[in-house]
Amino acid sequence: MSNALENPSDRKAYVVTGPTSGIGRATAFELAKYGTVVLVGRDPGKLEEMRELIAQKGQHAVSVVCDLSDLASVRRAAAEIIALHLPIAGLLNNAGMMQPRARNALGWDMTFATNHLGPFALTEALVPHLADGANVVFVGSGTEDPARRPATAVGFRGGRYISAEASARGEWVPGGSAIPGGDAYATSKQCNIVTAMAFARETPRLHFNAVEPGFNPTTGLGQRDANVLLRFLVKYIIPLLVPLLMPFMKILSTSKRAARVISKILTDISGQSGIYYDEGGQPMPGSTFVRDPKFQDRVVAETRALLATVPI
Numbered sequence: 001m002s003n004a005l006e007n008p009s010d011r012k013a014y015v016v017t018g019p020t021s022g023i024g025r026a027t028a029f030e031l032a033k034y035g036t037v038v039l040v041g042r043d044p045g046k047l048e049e050m051r052e053l054i055a056q057k058g059q060h061a062v063s064v065v066c067d068l069s070d071l072a073s074v075r076r077a078a079a080e081i082i083a084l085h086l087p088i089a090g091l092l093n094n095a096g097m098m099q100p101r102a103r104n105a106l107g108w109d110m111t112f113a114t115n116h117l118g119p120f121a122l123t124e125a126l127v128p129h130l131a132d133g134a135n136v137v138f139v140g141s142g143t144e145d146p147a148r149r150p151a152t153a154v155g156f157r158g159g160r161y162i163s164a165e166a167s168a169r170g171e172w173v174p175g176g177s178a179i180p181g182g183d184a185y186a187t188s189k190q191c192n193i194v195t196a197m198a199f200a201r202e203t204p205r206l207h208f209n210a211v212e213p214g215f216n217p218t219t220g221l222g223q224r225d226a227n228v229l230l231r232f233l234v235k236y237i238i239p240l241l242v243p244l245l246m247p248f249m250k251i252l253s254t255s256k257r258a259a260r261v262i263s264k265i266l267t268d269i270s271g272q273s274g275i276y277y278d279e280g281g282q283p284m285p286g287s288t289f290v291r292d293p294k295f296q297d298r299v300v301a302e303t304r305a306l307l308a309t310v311p312i
Ligand SMILES: NC(=O)c1ccc[n+]([C@@H]2O[C@H](COP(=O)([O-])OP(=O)(O)OC[C@H]3O[C@@H](n4cnc5c(N)ncnc54)[C@H](OP(=O)(O)O)[C@@H]3O)[C@@H](O)[C@H]2O)c1
Pocket: 017, 018, 019, 020, 021, 022, 023, 024, 040, 041, 042, 043, 046, 066, 067, 068, 069, 093, 094, 095, 096, 097, 114, 139, 140, 141, 142, 189, 212, 213, 214, 215, 216, 217, 219, 220, 221, 222
């Protein structure tokens, strides 16, 4: 645990994307107990608010502005993080969203760009600067698995990957989900998990894992387009119900619980790598796609090729 009197630059550092809401916010607070937190987010005002809340507890955080849907912003943020010269012990790729039909400045599917391409580029830029034994965690989602009951029951049809280029164009294997943006979301989350698995094999000096954080109904993820009544329920009623329902619904979770599970993986020194953890921190198999090393390598190679087309 950190000591407020230490020199912050001597402490371990943990980079967290999406620390301004939901699971990322709870995890940033949890990780601040272990070292300096590098808060990576797109909204300077929210980042500053988080930094101050952490400082008020006698802990330390620094902010780096980064829009993960924008490769130029990701590259600038990576350079800024490297220039901090902090001993980075962990990187959490947590930021994620589901924004149907939206496109980034390159015309790429916004959800795929934000959830997969941005975090992939950020990780590739930081990897050479991470100390041996550092942990990298990608937050995946059970929606990637076409055989996972709770996800299919609400209308997801699993990852629908054709190629990285096709995903950027917003094209998915036909016959997918009727949920607007559902195929983009599930495919991007599948890509997060296979990236962790492929990187674990490629770079054994570091540890790459993925986690399915459970169903967290009170985070910002499902609320962005919700009406006032739903937002009221999510803010005031559902938080009271979740702890009561958790013993009966294995996948139901809270940001605090997800934060504890994720922080345990990020601060783990046992050297586990290439594992996909469930909401309780136990290994889970995931879909046949995420278990297939050929598919993992194909996604990584195609993602690298796509990102290489964007001039620096
Ligand atoms: N909630 C669930 O049930 C659930 C289940 C499975 C997986 N997950 C995954 O868990 C992760 C966290 O989600 P959450 O539920 O905590 O959602 P959330 O409350 O909406 O938090 C998402 C975070 O990502 C950030 N973000 C979104 N777009 C960004 C961009 N373009 N650049 C930089 N940051 C961006 C948001 O920043 P702003 O504050 O600026 O919007 C926010 O900090 C996601 O990867 C999600 O896919 C969630």
